[in-house]
Amino acid sequence: GKGGRNQEFALAAAIALDGRKGTAVLSCGTDGTDGPTDAAGAFADGGTVKRAATLGMNARKYLDNNDSYHFFKPLGDLVFTGPTHTNVMDLRVSLVF
DSSP: OOOOHHHHHHHHHHHHHTTOTTEEEEEEETTSOOSSSSOOEEEEETTHHHHHHHTTOOHHHHHHTTOHHHHHGGGTOEEOOOOOSOOOOEEEEEEEO
């Protein structure tokens, strides 16, 4: 599959947060790329898995196949920043609201 560690983290979080209202996660590489992709990372919340299911997508299968990029792309939940020319590791933000 295609994806990087931040997209994988966001997909695992989406599965863990499934159905929980008022929770969100953002995971991105500060250099603007995540693994061999053009995305910096991805966003997920308690409704991500349900939205994917309406498109016929099984979140667990995408995670098992390390294909998080193709999971988040049709949902519009990938984060694109372009190259930032800086790298201070990964940024992970969790919100409870």
